[in-house]
Amino acid sequence: MTCAKEYNNHSRRTLVVLMEDKPGVLSNVSNLFRRRNYNIESLTVGHSETPGISRMTVVVYASDAVLEQVSKQLYKLIHVTKVTDITDDDAVIRELALIRVHAISTNRAEIKQLVDIFRAQIIDVAHDSMTIEITGTEDKVDSLVEILRPFGIKELTRTGRVAMVRGSTTPNRG
């Protein structure tokens, strides 16, 4: 038995959405989330392995029933070709962040040490700042951000989650 509006069993779900690369399709998708009042945590989009097909990773905070509606409503968009919930699959999930942190000659070494521990990279150094690139799970990115915060974060950008199922099962074949 499924019921449409249950708000008790919310969880974070990761959807992979494949869509034809047509004008307006991205705003179509984001519009859908807004107007149906679905709660998006992150959304990333880029090319897939097939020319003309874009691949979006969406993280929503939703109950099973709402997630089912999200998925069905996405399918209703003419240019959406495939929607897969990979939350329970064995998937590789990564996020990239660029962090510009306040750094002067006295603390550069300390920052470098922390960056090394996280296997992140320093990609730019200026008189009063360093820019760090990190790729990893959201938790890992969160941790580095927290560690660096006391130095003074001047600028931060995160891509949001991108995901891919491990091994041979890829969402566009199903």
Next chain:
Amino acid sequence: MKMNGAQIIWECLVREGVEVVFGITGGKVIPLYHELPGFPIRHITMRHEQAAAHAADGYARATGRVGVCVATSGPGATNLVTGIANAQMDSVPIVAITGQVASGELGTDAFQEVDITGITMPITKHNYLVTRASELAQALREAFHIARSGHPGAVLVDVTVDAQMGQCEFAYPERVNLPGYRPHTTGNIRQVTQAAEMINKAKRPVLMIGRGVIIARAQAELLELAEKAQIPVSTTLLGKSAIPESNPLCLGMGGMHGEAYANLALQQADLIIGIGTRFDDRFTSAAHTFAPQAKIIHVDIDPAEIAKRVRVDLPIVGDALNVLRELVPLVQEARHDEWLQVIEGWRADSREHSRHWEEGDALVPQYVIRSLCELTQGEAIMVSDVGQNQMWEAQYYIHNRFGGLISSGGLGTMGFALPASIGAQVGRPECAVWVVAGDGGLQMTIQELATIMQERLPVKIALLNNGYLGMVRQWQEFFFERNYCATPLLGPDFAKLAEAYGIAGITVCEKEQVGAALERAMQIEGPVLIDFRIEQEHNVFPMVPAGRPIHEMIRRPKQG
């Protein structure tokens, strides 16, 4: 063959079988209109773009074909918005074609520029912005395919003025290629078999029928199922006229203003078979209170409608006609005498509740509608507006013509009826078309009397004039301390107004004048408006207060 964009548009419409379009010209569709006389398409010049969209909608509902409306850029396009949303909400296939500023001016806030594809994104099934003549044929081919197939809806095609004038080689695309759009039309046979088993076991089944059955033209199959297994049929507002309502198995409309016996049957049913309905809130009231004892089978062409509002025990995704054809042979003949007897008891009780207005002297709307129904033998195409008039029509007109009710259900657009009747009458010139509207709604699109006159359409208008925005006044009476804020309307003399347009006008103030006025209207060949000055503070009963279960109705008072 070389053609310009405007010619391509009309040629594509002709190939899609379009015979009539409803529109208004304007700066950015002059090239389009310039080519129209060369094509076998009738153009109905409306007086407002909203009305053009409603007329296309009424045409589509009356004929089962795609309705087409045309408007210019900017305000022409934004005026369409209400009509597009209305069609989309009620699953009506329309294609709206709008002009747009030249492609080089897009995004510069040019004169009469508006981002109509952006504006209509959430209220269309799909839309297109076409900036090159060479892309028009493909866009229009897809637009019609999308509008009429699957869960039908509204599609908008916005065409820049340079695309209308650009020359290119015309080739009609033989097929559409939309990998992400493949509507599922045949029900899964395992689920259909399971549905038959559930129906065969049910003791107190009720069919709940929505507009999907009308769209699929599955009336014969529905009737066969109902009669074979003796299942009473309740319909949504838009499902009305899917089954001849004089059939004893028909319970009429259920829901917020549904008949008590229909609602009681739904609440006590052990099985509800919903077909082509979205279990909308006006029907079910609070979803968790709906049909507490019943298992629910839900047949719909749109997977997103299933389990959207109510729990569903057995979903079947498919076209109502296909599913019913599969289902009927698997269902055993059955009799549910005991169940029907219980329902008949409730029905008799409801009749008791109706007696006072039948016997009273007051000019009440029920009497008007019932008289109209008798005189037209339930065979007219009724186009109702929104509000009390719509509910009285739904309760008292016994529809025997398949698809004989056209009304704005989902969006509840006041002002819908008059322009929609234009589309209905143009599409079905052989049929009697009657508008039922209140004085509030009629005045929202009353300019269309001019279109009716210009096109010599014999539309008859029954105006239920109570000098109020009546449904809201009723809510104020019941739930807001009779604070009639902003509901009284001082109207014009509608009969004189009609006469000013060249339309026959009749005013009726007494109950005994009703029959003669209706008969006179039917004898007049052209359009007629009858202004029925009904009881001002008359209410629609039964009424389910918001959020209550549908069996907790405020019933009709037994005395007036």
